[in-house]
Amino acid sequence: MVERVSKTKYNFEHPAGDYKKIFETVEELSEPLPATLTGRIPSFIRGSLLRLGPGLFEVGSEPFYHLFDGQALMHKFDFSNGQVTYYRKFIKTDAYVRAITENRVVITEFGTCAYPDPCKNIFSRFFTYFKGVEVTDNCLVNVYPIGEDFYAVTETNYITKVNPDTLETLKKVDMCKYVNINGITAHPHIERDGTVYNIGNCMGKGASLAYNIVKIPSKQKDKSDPIEKSKVVVQFPSAERFKPSYVHSFGMSENYFVFVETPVKINLLKFLSAWAIRGSNYMDCFESDEQKGTWIHIAKKDPGEYIDYQFRTSAMGLFHHINSYEDSGFIVFDLCTWKGFEFVYNYLWLANLRQNWDEVKKHAMIAPQPEVRRFVVPLDPYREEQGKNLISLPYTTATATMREDGTIWLEPEVLFSSPRQAFEFPQINYEMNNGRNYTYAYALGLNHFIPDRASVHPSVLLTIVVCPGAQRQTYCLILNAKDLSEIARAEVGVISPVTFHGMYKP
Ligand SMILES: [Fe+2]
Numbered sequence: 250m251v252e253r254v255s256k257t258k259y260n261f262e263h264p265a266g267d268y269k270k271i272f273e274t275v276e277e278l279s280e281p282l283p284a285t286l287t288g289r290i291p292s293f294i295r296g297s298l299l300r301l302g303p304g305l306f307e308v309g310s311e312p313f314y315h316l317f318d319g320q321a322l323m324h325k326f327d328f329s330n331g332q333v334t335y336y337r338k339f340i341k342t343d344a345y346v347r348a349i350t351e352n353r354v355v356i357t358e359f360g361t362c363a364y365p366d367p368c369k370n371i372f373s374r375f376f377t378y379f380k381g382v383e384v385t386d387n388c389l390v391n392v393y394p395i396g397e398d399f400y401a402v403t404e405t406n407y408i409t410k411v412n413p414d415t416l417e418t419l420k421k422v423d424m425c426k427y428v429n430i431n432g433i434t435a436h437p438h439i440e441r442d443g444t445v446y447n448i449g450n451c452m453g454k455g456a457s458l459a460y461n462i463v464k465i466p467s468k469q470k471d472k473s474d475p476i477e478k479s480k481v482v483v484q485f486p487s488a489e490r491f492k493p494s495y496v497h498s499f500g501m502s503e504n505y506f507v508f509v510e511t512p513v514k515i516n517l518l519k520f521l522s523a524w525a526i527r528g529s530n531y532m533d534c535f536e537s538d539e540q541k542g543t544w545i546h547i548a549k550k551d552p553g554e555y556i557d558y559q560f561r562t563s564a565m566g567l568f569h570h571i572n573s574y575e576d577s578g579f580i581v582f583d584l585c586t587w588k589g590f591e592f593v594y595n596y597l598w599l600a601n602l603r604q605n606w607d608e609v610k611k612h613a614m615i616a617p618q619p620e621v622r623r624f625v626v627p628l629d630p631y632r633e634e635q636g637k638n639l640i641s642l643p644y645t646t647a648t649a650t651m652r653e654d655g656t657i658w659l660e661p662e663v664l665f666s667s668p669r670q671a672f673e674f675p676q677i678n679y680e681m682n683n684g685r686n687y688t689y690a691y692a693l694g695l696n697h698f699i700p701d702r703a704s705v706h707p708s709v710l711l712t713i714v715v716c717p718g719a720q721r722q723t724y725c726l727i728l729n730a731k732d733l734s735e736i737a738r739a740e741v742g743v744i745s746p747v748t749f750h751g752m753y754k755p
Contacts, residue, residue, distance in 0.1 A: 268699045269603045270717040271747040272316075274306045278743075281327065281334035285721060288737030290331050298326040298711045298725060299392050299413055300751030301401055304339060306599065309352040315360025315532060316597040316747075320345045321389035321409075323401060323416050324713065324748060326725040326739065333725060333739035338416035340401050340409055344387040356385045360532040360598065386421050390435035391750035395445055396468040396475040399754070402435045404497070406449075413754055424449075427479040428463050435750065436498035436569070441680065443467030445475075446482075446501060448508065450493040450515070453484055458493040458517065460485040462506055462553065483553030485510075485546045491517045495535060495592070500573030500582045501550070502684045507573045507582045507626075510544040512537050512564045512590040537590040539564070545659060547580065547626060559656040560626050560649070564590035566617055571675040574686045579642055580626050583664065583690070585673050587617040596698060610669075613697035619671035622661035623647050630657055671695035674750070676710060678730075691730065711753055714738075715745050 303319020306312065313319050321340040326333060339345055347355040357363045363383075386407035392399055400408040400422070410419040424433050430449035437447040445465040453459025461481045469475055485508050487493050492514040500507030513535055520534040545560035566587030573582035587593045596616040604612065625647040627639040638648045639657070647662040665672050674693040677683065691710055712726045721740035729736050 266605060267717040268609075270744055271715055272303075272306060272319075272599055272603055273744075273746060274319075275304055275322070275337075275744060275746055277304070277322065277338045278336055281325075281336040282741045282743065284326070284333040284335055284725070284739035284741050286331075286333060286737060286739050288727070288735065290328055290333065290727065290737050290739070292331075294328045294711070294727065295330075296328060296753060296755040297413060298324075298328075298713070298751065298753050299399075300324045300713060300748040301340075301389050301392055302746055302748035303389050304337070304746055305345070305348075306746075308348040308354055311354045312599075313354070313358060313361045314598060314600070315358070315594070316599060316602060317389065317403075317594075318358035318361045318387075318599075319389065319746070320348065321387050321401060321403075322746065323392065323411065324745060324751075325413075325416060326711075326713065335723070335725070335739075335741040335743070336416060337745070338418075340388055340411060341418035342386040342388060342407075342409055343383075343421065344385050356383050356387070357530050358385055358387060360530055360594075362530045389749065392752055393437055393439065393445070394443070394752075394754075395465055396443065398474075402433075404435055405432045406430065408433070422476060424463075424476075424479070427476055428461065428481055430461055430463060430481075433463065434496060434498055438499075438501040438683065439679075440467075446506070448496055448499045448506075450487075450496065451481075451484070453486065457490045458487040460487065460493065460496060460508060460510075462499075462548065482550070483548040483555055485548065485555060488541060488544045489514060489538070492536075492538075493517070497568040498570045500570040502573040502575045502580055502582075504550050504575060505573070505580055505628075506548045506550060507570070507580060508546040508548070509567050509570075509584065510546060511567050512539070512541050512543065513566060513592045514538055532594065535592050535594070537564075537592055539590050543567075545624065545626060547628075556628075558626075558630055560659055561656045562624065562659040562661070565622075566591070566593050568593070569673065569675050571621070571690050571692075572677050572683060572685075572687055574684055575628075576642060576686060578628050579640060580628065581623060581642070581645070581647075581686075582625075583621065583623050585671070585675055585692070586620050586622050586661075587671075588620055589617045591617050593617055602698065609697050609699060613669045616698070618668050619666075619673065619695070620663055621665040621672050623664050624659050624661050625649060626657070626659065669697050689730075713745055713748060715747075717744060 304322025305320035324337045344356040354363045388401035388409045399413045402408045406425045433449035451461045464482045465479045494510045495513045547556045569585045571583040635651045648660045672692040673695045676691045721742045722744040724738045724740040727736045
């Protein structure tokens with residue numbers, strides 16, 4: 250069971266506005282910087298902490314507007330023989346290389362439109378218009394292994410193979426070539442043997458939208474690329490025929506997939522016309538359905554089989570699953586949710602995040618509020634009577650109730666709730682506990698959308714901390730996962746912009 254986090258009174262005030270510096274452009278490094286050490290690095294930490302985030306927030310005179318638009322910068326803290334170095338490189342995606350070459354935004358990003366080259370004559374502009382908008386490969390969200398390779402990723406159909414040692418960009422891979430998906434999340438699940446599962450929306454039966462779970466096998470004996478053997482293992486239907494929900498992650502227990510279909514929808518008509526209409530971007534295509542609430546879907550993993558029970562709960566926003574596991578005929582899954590139906594990304598425009606602290610606070614007052622919730626679904630719900638709680642696990646207050654219309658209404662157990670204080674970017678001891686009953690989850694305190702705790706901006710456990718006011722502005726902090734006490738830190742004299750996700754590569 251997740252241990253409840255006690256609510257402590259903190260005072261998070263940022264009069265200096267230091268946080269603005271984590272949304273500013275930096276340069277890549279030509280060689281790794283040695284870090285200054287305090288404490289002793291545990292001998293079992295031999296490897297690299299790899300993280301991704303935006304590093305270039307404007308090109309020439311053109312700014313990027315949204316938190317997820319800056320060009321992908323890969324960071325690496327490297328640990329060997331008790332020494333630590335810090336290194337970073339821009340991923341040489343098409344979006345980046347062409348932006349640098351033409352000194353303007355060439356490929357439309359999540360919340361920033363690319364405009365046709367004003368220098369081209371009217372005829373070539375006409376053709377640019379009809380060629381449509383290119384899909385971005387700006388892989389600023391996460392990095393994960395496939396077989397023996399490593400990929401920097403965003404949420405489109407493009408993933409980018411990188412060298413995790415040199416941070417060199419190797420090749421762009423189009424997942425559409427291998428499986429029926431329109432995009433694929435930055436949060437796959439990876440089994441202990443290296444098999445990767447991921448989810449993306451797709452065209453399903455009868456031209457309806459659907460969601461496919463894709464399986465990429467582990468490394469191949471014949472050394473071939475496992476991506477070539479990618480396949481769809483199961484399909485989830487869409488609550489709305491032409492409007493798939495935005496999907497950021499999913500859950501996987503030992504034998505089941507959990508997919509939460511939230512009311513944040515992609516309006517396909519708007520989306521398709523955005524390909525032709527100048528001045529549209531991805532953010533323009535989202536809309537929230539106030540009526541539909543949230544649909545929970547379950548599927549068997551092997552062999553893949555959709556389980557057609559109609560689990561429903563109230564509207565919520567969701568980006569990150571914490572964990573999912575089976576217990577006595579139930580699936581328990583824990584989520585970092587956001588209350589209501591409004592899209593949280595509407596609050597992540599850079600202009601809002603860079604405001605003065607009073608404005609940042611006001612902004613967070615009107616935004617959806619965070620809450621960590623535990624849901625439980627029964628795997629065999631039809632045996633019980635209508636109106637009765639079907640959940641009999643002794644340790645949770647989460648309920649599931651069969652209603653007259655055959656839907657099963659889920660009410661969560663609230664694990665942690667504190668206004669404007671999110672428990673987000675969750676981490677668990679993944680290799681040991683993913684898909685299994687577990688005790689501890691770790692996360693980042695997101696205070697009014699600014700990732701911070703008292704004027705530092707950490708990520709999790711092995712964490713990159715940015716402290717803009719200090720002499721050495723960035724450090725890798727090594728915390729004891731038992732009590733979060735500091736074991737060591739490795740500081741460098743350069744600032745790191747915000748990072749989203751990453752991995753420890755032993
Ligand atoms: Fe994420």
